Amino acid sequence: MTPVDLLLLAVAGFFAGLIGFVTGLASIVSYPALLAAGLPPVAANVTNTVAMVGVGVGALANSTREVVDTGPRLWRWTLYSALGGLVGAVVLMWAPAGSFETVVPYMVAFASLALLAQPRIRALSGSRDLPRTYSALLFVVAVYGGYFGAGAGVVFLALTLICTSEHIWRATILKSYLLGVANLVAAIGFAVFGPVHWGAAAAMALGAVAGGWCGPPVVRRIPPEVLRVTVALAGLGLAVWLAVR
Structure with missing residues (x-):
């Protein structure tokens, strides 16, 4: 892989980090970039997971107080995300190809x-929090995040806004942190057992850290309803792309 390839991957990592924090669609930028750089699909997938840990690192560095303010439940959610990321990594490495896709x-x-x-669903539920449902589904989303992850942020936002009373601003921060945990655990497994391209992962991760760090200030300036609808429409576009690719 040439220095130009690595530079382009760093640029792609930045935009993946920024877009990933704002919309949860980092992999729609990063994964095709790794394929374009010449990596085969499985290597691109595991390298992408390792690199996208940078999004969570950058975002956490710029929103630590908001994450800590979540309180004791944060530790429980972190555990579910870590376990889900571990299961997702095992599924990717050992299950038949395409078994989940x-x-x-x-x-x-x-x-x-x-x-x-979401507003209508919350109204029908009486705006109650559903902690057990949320915890169980958080684990499932983390499994998907560790396995492949494209669109996992959209699923996480929908889950958080429907099952909890969190504002979309805090839900976006929690998305970045908890999916970052799932990615980190999966990345550790891939580092030992997976075909990670470390040069590509390092270049993209550097860009992703910068993009993730820029994410929180950007989201603060976007009206909540605009953000919610934009993420939903982008998710529908991703679903179509995943179905036909």
């Missing part, structure tokens, strides 16, 4: 529609 477009599309309908 067939359901992914439907999952992302369903989450996007739920995000569009």
Whole structure:
């Protein structure tokens, strides 16, 4: 891989980090960039997971107080995300190819529609928090995040806004942190057992840290309803892309 390739991957990593924090769609930028750089699909997938840890690192560096203010439940959610990331990594490395991918477009599309309908769903639920449901589904989303992750941020936002009373600003921060945990655990497994291209991962991770760090100030300036609808529509577009690719 040439220095020019590595520079382009760093640039792609920056935009993946920024877009990933704002919309949860980092992999729609980073994964194709790794394929374009010449990596085969499995190597691109595991390298992408390792590199996208940088998004969570950069975002956490610029929003530590907001994450800590979540309180004691943060530790429980962190554990579920870590376990889910571990299971997702095992599924990717040991399950038959394509065993999970067939359901992914439907999952992302369903989450996007739920995000569009979130105000109505919250009203029908009486605006109650659903901690047990949230914890269980958080684990499932983390499994997907460790396995592949494209659109996982959309699913996470929909889950958080429907099952909790969190504002979309805090939900976006928690998305970045908890999916970062899932990515980190999966990345450790891939570092030992997976075909990670370390040069590409390092270049993209550097860009992703910068992009993730720039994410929180950008989201602060976007009206909540605009952000929610934009993420939902982008998720529907991703679902279509995943279904036809």
